[in-house]
Structure formats: structure tokens, C-alpha cells
Amino acid sequence: MANRKRNRKVAMPPTMEGFKPFGVPMKNLEPVILLFEEYEAIRLIDYENLIQEEAAERMGVSRPTITRIYESARKNMATAFIEGKAILIQGGNFVSDDYWYRCNECKEVMITMKPILRCRKCHSDDLIELNAKQ
Incomplete structure (x- = not known):
């Protein structure tokens, strides 16, 4: 039986609801969901330049878990950029x-x-x- 997911600690919300490709109306875009904990992983690792071990400690998760969260965030952002989709930041387990x-x-x-x-x-x-x- 799989372990129950622990809530991930997120320090602050994003200042925006998401992003969209320039010049394309939102109604014509399919969104990619970026979870709050994925946003937090990107913020800590890429913006604050923490190593994954430090980011994991701040979020109250293990090192392998932060790696999975971070990889999922990068995959979602790459999908949005390459396929011209909107990014909506919402939801998650935090x-x-x-x-x-x-x-x-x-x-x-x-x-x-x-x-x-x-x-x-x-x-x-x-x-x-x-x-x-x-």
C-alpha cells in the first residue's frame, strides 16, 4: 500500500494566477495546471537558488519528493511553452x-x-x- 501524501509547505502564493502566450485570447488556449507546490519548488530552487536538499527541508518533504515535484513543474512549464498553452497556478497538496x-x-x-x-x-x-x- 502506498504511503499517504504529506502536505507540502508553501511559504507564499504567486502574485499572479498564471501565464498565457502573448497575442492569443485565453478562450482559445488549453491550460496546463501548475500546482502550488510545483510553483514553490521552482521558486525555491530556481529563483532563490537553493539546492534541492534545502528546498525539501523548507517544504517539509524528502529529497526524492522535491525532485519529483520539481521535475513535474519543469515538464508542465515545458509543455506550455512548446505547445503554446496557458499556465494556471492552482490546487495541489499543500x-x-x-x-x-x-x-x-x-x-x-x-x-x-x-x-x-x-x-x-x-x-x-x-x-x-x-x-x-x-
């Missing part, structure tokens, strides 16, 4: 210490220690909790 929200009105991303009801920037109550527990 935990975070804070509450993450995105305002549907102004698209502001907010990280808070307590739940909030309104956007800090535009005061809209149309918020999406990005890391809501399923």
Missing part, C-alpha cells in the same frame, strides 16, 4: 502558515495571519481564499 486571498475586483494578493472579509486595497468583499482547506 499547507501554509497564513491565509491567502486574491481580490476578484482589483486582483490584489493578500497574505494575512487572520481571516479577512474585505480587500485592503479596494475594500471589495469579493475575495477568493487561495489556500482554503478542502
Whole structure:
């Protein structure tokens, strides 16, 4: 029997919902899903220049697990670039210490220690909790 997947620790949400090829309407694009933990692996290894062992420690996973997450992220990004697909960053098997929200009105991303009801920037109550527990 396979081991139960452990939640992967993700420190912060991406500042955007994804990417799309320039000049192609989103309605004409097939998306590739990049999971939050895949985004975090790319952020830690490629952006912060951590070695995989350090990234694994920060995410609370084993070295082989971070390798699998990172390889999956690279494969998804390569598929999107080569095949001209959009990248949507969403979902996954992760935990975070804070509450993450995105305002549907102004698209502001907010990280808070307590739940909030309104956007800090535009005061809209149309918020999406990005890391809501399923």
C-alpha cells in the first residue's frame, strides 16, 4: 500500500494566477495546471537558488519528493511553452502558515495571519481564499 501524501509547505502564493502566450485570447488556449507546490519548488530552487536538499527541508518533504515535484513543474512549464498553452497556478497538496486571498475586483494578493472579509486595497468583499482547506 502506498504511503499517504504529506502536505507540502508553501511559504507564499504567486502574485499572479498564471501565464498565457502573448497575442492569443485565453478562450482559445488549453491550460496546463501548475500546482502550488510545483510553483514553490521552482521558486525555491530556481529563483532563490537553493539546492534541492534545502528546498525539501523548507517544504517539509524528502529529497526524492522535491525532485519529483520539481521535475513535474519543469515538464508542465515545458509543455506550455512548446505547445503554446496557458499556465494556471492552482490546487495541489499543500499547507501554509497564513491565509491567502486574491481580490476578484482589483486582483490584489493578500497574505494575512487572520481571516479577512474585505480587500485592503479596494475594500471589495469579493475575495477568493487561495489556500482554503478542502
